[in-house]
Amino acid sequence: MTLNQKDIYGIFTKYLSEQNLRMTTQRELILKTFCKQKKHVTAEQLYEILKKIDPTIGHATVYRTMKLLTEAGIARELNFGEGSVRYEPDTAKEHHDHLVCVKCGENIEFLDEEIETLQNRIVNKYGYKLVDHSLNLYGICPKCQKG
Amino acid sequence: MTLNQKDIYGIFTKYLSEQNLRMTTQRELILKTFCKQKKHVTAEQLYEILKKIDPTIGHATVYRTMKLLTEAGIARELNFGEGSVRYEPDTAKEHHDHLVCVKCGENIEFLDEEIETLQNRIVNKYGYKLVDHSLNLYGICPKCQKG
């Protein structure tokens, strides 16, 4: 169900050519580096990581590329209300949601079939066509409850 | 279950005095104007509305007061990923969630007991203590589907 790097690379090049855009060394580097991340990253964080690999890379290039990756369906934007957008790989077809610790920022991805079903029910009730959804639970993780 | 303006005024003055803060004409005006709004407003929008009533009112005062109202439990911050925070009256004890049209911005508030239950289940599963949650469904409303 998850896609490997080669697949993603193919998806991105396909998207780019559809848009009359090109694959470049920067875009490739950003794609690879983004996919390697274990945690959701902000564009800013990704930029910092990338600068260590290629110090000449520009701020704007990272932001622009993350927008492209989002449009291509490779990245997904997350908003935890921190004032900046986080990105996660959008490789799984099933949508998962997030449980965020408001103290330490740790976050868990979870999947709940029933929630997905209920969401569809709501959307149908109002005659909407579902495009996307975001469910964030904010809480205090076990560690922080003890500390 | 919903609170009237007098109640809210009382809640706010109580909160203020607890914090050794004072009720002022500006704070009162902002509170009243905020409560009158039918739709979720950003601080910026509220500022624009307030300027028509009192042109001398300051940007910062609105932002500062909205923070106070949030802390007092009167306003609730919403984040639809637009880059700015929206506020809604937090008068109902039950949490409601939002269904937002991505085309026209129309949004519906809905309440679903089962979703609330499921959220508690998730939180318990991971040993978290629930603090808050936000569920936003993004879709296309019936009107925009036709148009």
Add this chain to the structure above:
DNA sequence: CTCAGTGCAAAGGGTTTGCAGCCTA
């Protein structure tokens, strides 16, 4: 008289945009 509250303007963070030069098809 004290100290919170205010408006203003400047600063701040995250993100986008304008632009000249570069590079690739």
Add this chain to the structure above:
DNA sequence: TAGGCTGCAAACCCTTTGCACTGAG
């Protein structure tokens, strides 16, 4: 050669902060 791509810096938007002044208790 044309047009996309880049890095840089400036611009932008939303929000917060510093500051001197005002005003209520």
